[in-house]
Structure formats: structure tokens, C-alpha cells
Amino acid sequence: MNKSIKAYLVGGGIGSLSAAAFMIRDAGVDGRNITIFEAMPLAGGSLDGGGDADNGYTLRGGRMLTTDNYECTWDLFKSIPSLEHEGQSVYDETAAFNEMHKSHSQARLVDRNRFRVNVTSMGFTMQDRTELLALAEADEEKLGNSAITDWLSPEFFDTKFWYMWATTFAFQPWHSAVEFKRYLHRFMMEFSRIETLAGVKRTVYNQYDSLVRPLQHWLQQQGVQVVHDCKVDDIELMEEGGVLTATALRCTRNGEATTIAVAPQDLVFFQNGSMTDASSHGSMHSAPPKLDKRDSQGWALWEKLALDRPQFGNPAAFNSSIPESWWESFTVTLKDPAFFNKMEQFSGNVAGTGGLVTFKDSNWLMSIVLAHQPHFAGQPEGVQVFWGYALHPDRIGNFVAKPMADCSGEEILRELCGHLNFDMEIMDKANCIPCRMPYITSMFMPRFKSDRPLPVPPNSRNLAFVSQFVEVPEDVVFTVEYSVRAAQMAVYQLLDVKREIPPVSHHDQSLKVKLDALVKAFR
Incomplete structure (x- = not known):
């Protein structure tokens, strides 16, 4: 019955890609009837990874994974073939990689004296x-x-x-108490091992190469169309008998306006809001430009749809205070092994086993992480990449007398070397690309439950929301899992799929987990 249904997905992030996969795998929708519209030249949304060895690699962020949680994510990726290992799924290759490279940080916090802080208590x-x-x-x-x-x-x-929990998950003191509480419960298993990050799992490469590329490849094999450089300006809605039905999409592509009719039996999935909206990159010699939603228009469609429709949420709860929702990251490309060698010696961790190293007395609250190399598919031999970020980029540095927001890549490296007491000559062949993200933790902003729409809002016949800004009971935002779970919920509800959605694992109800957390709290 579902073979004739057409589906239109607004936004090409992991939520939309997952929704398309669930429609094909579990609801019998013909992949050739699914179209994804993406305003950017690449799909993947916030799961990005770009650049090259010559011009410098770029990562806006890196999402941590766990095998003890992320139920819907692994349910999906057990069905997606690996691009590099024939006969294996993405889940299989990820699990095998993590068996070989186990996390056990030995330098989670570093103080102003360059001492590794004792974090057993x-x-x-x-x-x-x-x-x-x-x-x-x-x-x-x-x-x-x-x-x-x-x-x-x-x-x-x-x-x-707090220094460890906040930098692991990117919390600020002014963020939502509800979201903080959800994290305490969802990741209670990590509470007792937060200092080693032993529960953190990683993908083989960055998440774009390891998750987005194989998923998009599989979708395209099923006939799914991904239309790039296409912005959806409006979703036309018809209300009849209290039921809302999406009837058309108004789009702009290559400067030309087009309208796509949506039949009553067809479906529309909308990625409302974006944590990486209006992000901008700098260079070794320039700071990132300061953009906001007016420059990108990334929130405009949700704001338009939610006007006088409370069931569609309240975007203003999330996007109204950049000073409370932004931070800055940076990606460093190296062609000299000296920095990795010194960091491995200093931290006691081989790259890919240590997780975040946080400089707790840094005015910027800076952290860095050295991933297993190569971190990009096709990364040349002799090239290394690491990533870092700072939660307080509006503050004056300890070694550079200006806010991180106004710093070039070279100045960020100078600040980093100051905290490590490394000579700047070690960065002679480095290329540091900073990235400003004004809405990166906007989904952590204090909000009421009603500020986020349900994946399928009440009285919506064929329109669903799949993003970090929907209401999913018990689960936590700022995770790949949240977008994938929202997509699975939306697809199963609209297409009446009888297969059970993997439930949220309640590790917080385990007596052992509770006891471990209690012991840790009193150490």
C-alpha cells in the first residue's frame, strides 16, 4: 500500500536521512518516491567533515557515541552496509573499531600548572x-x-x-535544568566513569565519513533523490475539520522559485531548527565572521509555521540569546608528528584512547581531543588532525589578550601552547581553522515542554518534525540518537508501522549503576 506514497524531507541532516531509511526498511515506501531537499551543497547537517590536507580539514563538532545507549541509532546502522568492509554493517565496523581502540583517559583535566588533576574524587x-x-x-x-x-x-x-560533565556534554550553568536532569538519568552509567570516558565509543572516521556517507550511499542505491542547493521557503497547509494537511512546498533553487504539490496521501518531514545554523569559519590569519539567523534564514521556516500554531512549538525559546547558546571550535591539520608525540607523552594516552583533555583553569574553558588517525577518509600518510573547542569564547585568553571570538587560528594555537607550555615552533606546519557556532547549544536553553513540537504534532495528517527541537520523552538532545529516534517515531506513527521502536535503556534503574554512582559521589 505504501509503494505509491511520496515523501518530501526538508533538510538533509541525520534526522531526514534516517527517516528516509526507516520509510524504506520498515514501511515499504519506494525509495524512488522519496526526495530530500537540502540548502547546502552536502547532506549530513551538523554531522559534517570537510576540507583537505592542503587547505586544512574542518569539523564543526564531533558527536560521542555509546553502545550502552543509542538504541535507535544502532538499530538503523545495523542495516546500513559499510563502505569499506564488504559483508559488514556500519555497526559491525564501529563495534570492531572500538574493541581495538578502547577509551581510558589519563589526562581528563589539566590545571594551570600543567599538572594532570587527580579526578578519582x-x-x-x-x-x-x-x-x-x-x-x-x-x-x-x-x-x-x-x-x-x-x-x-x-x-x-x-x-x-562539573568541569568534566560540562565539557563532555557542553553544558553551561544557565542551561535547562530539565535537560541536565535528563542527562543525569540517561547517562547515569557514565557518572561513575566520567573521569576516564570509558563508556564513550567512536566512529572509525569523523561522523560525516563514518555515518552520513554510507547512509546516503545506501539511500541513493534505493533511488532516493537528494536535491542540493535547494531552500524550502514555505510549507503550505490546509486546515479542515481541525486537521492540518501539508499541500505544497515552496522552494528556491538556483535563484528560481518553484512549487511542489503534495497530495493528501503524501508525507512531509521537516527538520525544524539547526544547532549549526549561521556557523562560520575563520583561518590561520582571520577570526570567523559573526553571523546570526538573519544571515542564514535557517530558522525562518519554523518561525513562520509556528506563528499562531502552538502545537508547532516556540522557536524563540531557543534562538533568542546567542550569548547563552554559542561556543567556538577549531580543527587543526598537522604535517609534523611533533605535537601528537608530545601530547601522547604528556597525557599518557595514544591518540584515539584519551578523549577530551580540558584545561580547567583556561579562561576560555578550552578542551582538545586527539582522534585515532586517519580521522578523514583519504587522509594522506604523514598528516594528522585534531579538534578542540572552548565554552567561553567571549572571555579574554590567558596567553592571548583578546577573546577567542576575535582570534585567528594562529592565536588559538598560541593560547593552546601556552596552557601546555609547548614552544610555538611545534605548530610551524599547522593549519588551525576556527569555527563560530551561534546556536550550537540552543536546544539546551531553558524551555517549557510546549516549546518543542511532538514528532507528529496533534491534528497533523501528513506533516512531521524531525530534529533536535522536538519533544522525545526521556531522551536527551545534542546526540545523534535524539534525531534518529525522532525520525523513527515520526515514520512509524504516520505510516502505522507495527514494529516496536527500541525503548530508551533505563540504566538509571539498575541497582548496580545506582550503587556505582553513589560510591562515586562520595569519593
Whole structure:
């Protein structure tokens, strides 16, 4: 029955790509009837990876994975063939890679004296433990749109736990208490091993090469069309008997406006909002330009659809305060092994086994991570890539007398070498490309439950939302899993798929996990 249904997906991020795959695999939709519209030249959305060895590689971010969670993600990627290992799925090759390269950080925090901080203790006082427990046990209705700072005293934000948890997941003290509570429960298994990051799993390469490319390749083999450089300006809706039906898409491609009719039995999936919207890159000699949603128009369609339609959410809760939702990352391409050699000696970790190294006394709160090499498919021999980011790029550096926001790649490397007490000559052959992301943690902003639409809003006949800005009970944003789960929920509901969606794993209900967390909290 579903072979005749056509589906149109607005945005080419992991949510849309996953929705297309679930429609084909589980709902019997003909791949040739699925079209994805993407405004950028490449699909993948926030799971990006670009550049080359000569001009410098670029990564806006790197998503951490776990095999103990991410139920929907692995359910999907067990069905997607590897591009490099015949007969294996993406899941198979990822699991095998992580068996060979296990995470066990030995330099999670570094202090101003360049000493590796002893992080076996979380540094809690009894007041910290009491307040953290109260927040973790409060129901979401009581938490409302409160911030973390409404529940935890100022001293909490100087504990070793906060430095590790905040930089692992990119939390700020002013972010949503609800989201922080969800993280405490979803990743309670990681609480007891946060200092080693032993639960973190990685893809073979960056997530674009390891997840997006094989997924897109499989979709195209099924006949799915991906239309690049095409911006959807409006989704026309008809209301009849209280039911909303998408009837047309208004698009702009190559400067030409077109309208695509949507039949009543057809489906539309919309990626509302983007954490990497209006992001911009700098260079070794220039800081990234300061853009916002007016430059990209990336939030405009959701704002238009949500006007006078509360069931479509409230984008203003997320995109109204760049100072509270932005940070800056940087990608460094090296053609000299000296830096990796010194970092491996300093940290005690071979690249790919250590996770984040956070400079806890850095004014910028800077962290770096050395991935297993090569980190890009086709990366030449003798080239190495590492990534870093800072949660407070608006503050003056410790070694460079200006905010990170105004720094070139060269100045960021100077600040990094200052924290490590490395001679800048070690960076003579380095290319550092900074990236400013004004909305990167916008989904962490304090919000009410009603500010996020359901994957299929009430009374919507054929329009679904798949993104980091929908309401998925119990799960946590800023993860690949959240987008994939939202997509699976939307597809199964609209197409009445009877297959069960993998439930969220409740490790927080395990007696052992609870006991391990309690012991860790009192160390």
C-alpha cells in the first residue's frame, strides 16, 4: 500500500536521512518516491567533515557515541552496509573499531600548572550531593523552564565533576535544568566513569565519513533523490475539520522559485531548527565572521509555521540569546608528528584512547581531543588532525589578550601552547581553522515542554518534525540518537508501522549503576 506514497524531507541532516531509511526498511515506501531537499551543497547537517590536507580539514563538532545507549541509532546502522568492509554493517565496523581502540583517559583535566588533576574524587560537598539529588529526583513539571543555577549553588560549578560533565556534554550553568536532569538519568552509567570516558565509543572516521556517507550511499542505491542547493521557503497547509494537511512546498533553487504539490496521501518531514545554523569559519590569519539567523534564514521556516500554531512549538525559546547558546571550535591539520608525540607523552594516552583533555583553569574553558588517525577518509600518510573547542569564547585568553571570538587560528594555537607550555615552533606546519557556532547549544536553553513540537504534532495528517527541537520523552538532545529516534517515531506513527521502536535503556534503574554512582559521589 505504501509503494505509491511520496515523501518530501526538508533538510538533509541525520534526522531526514534516517527517516528516509526507516520509510524504506520498515514501511515499504519506494525509495524512488522519496526526495530530500537540502540548502547546502552536502547532506549530513551538523554531522559534517570537510576540507583537505592542503587547505586544512574542518569539523564543526564531533558527536560521542555509546553502545550502552543509542538504541535507535544502532538499530538503523545495523542495516546500513559499510563502505569499506564488504559483508559488514556500519555497526559491525564501529563495534570492531572500538574493541581495538578502547577509551581510558589519563589526562581528563589539566590545571594551570600543567599538572594532570587527580579526578578519582568528584570534589562534592554534602550540600552539592544534596542539591544534585534534589534536581535529579524533581519531576519535569516542577523543573519547568528553570536553569541549572536555580537548583545548584555557585560552589557546585567549581567541582571536578562539573568541569568534566560540562565539557563532555557542553553544558553551561544557565542551561535547562530539565535537560541536565535528563542527562543525569540517561547517562547515569557514565557518572561513575566520567573521569576516564570509558563508556564513550567512536566512529572509525569523523561522523560525516563514518555515518552520513554510507547512509546516503545506501539511500541513493534505493533511488532516493537528494536535491542540493535547494531552500524550502514555505510549507503550505490546509486546515479542515481541525486537521492540518501539508499541500505544497515552496522552494528556491538556483535563484528560481518553484512549487511542489503534495497530495493528501503524501508525507512531509521537516527538520525544524539547526544547532549549526549561521556557523562560520575563520583561518590561520582571520577570526570567523559573526553571523546570526538573519544571515542564514535557517530558522525562518519554523518561525513562520509556528506563528499562531502552538502545537508547532516556540522557536524563540531557543534562538533568542546567542550569548547563552554559542561556543567556538577549531580543527587543526598537522604535517609534523611533533605535537601528537608530545601530547601522547604528556597525557599518557595514544591518540584515539584519551578523549577530551580540558584545561580547567583556561579562561576560555578550552578542551582538545586527539582522534585515532586517519580521522578523514583519504587522509594522506604523514598528516594528522585534531579538534578542540572552548565554552567561553567571549572571555579574554590567558596567553592571548583578546577573546577567542576575535582570534585567528594562529592565536588559538598560541593560547593552546601556552596552557601546555609547548614552544610555538611545534605548530610551524599547522593549519588551525576556527569555527563560530551561534546556536550550537540552543536546544539546551531553558524551555517549557510546549516549546518543542511532538514528532507528529496533534491534528497533523501528513506533516512531521524531525530534529533536535522536538519533544522525545526521556531522551536527551545534542546526540545523534535524539534525531534518529525522532525520525523513527515520526515514520512509524504516520505510516502505522507495527514494529516496536527500541525503548530508551533505563540504566538509571539498575541497582548496580545506582550503587556505582553513589560510591562515586562520595569519593
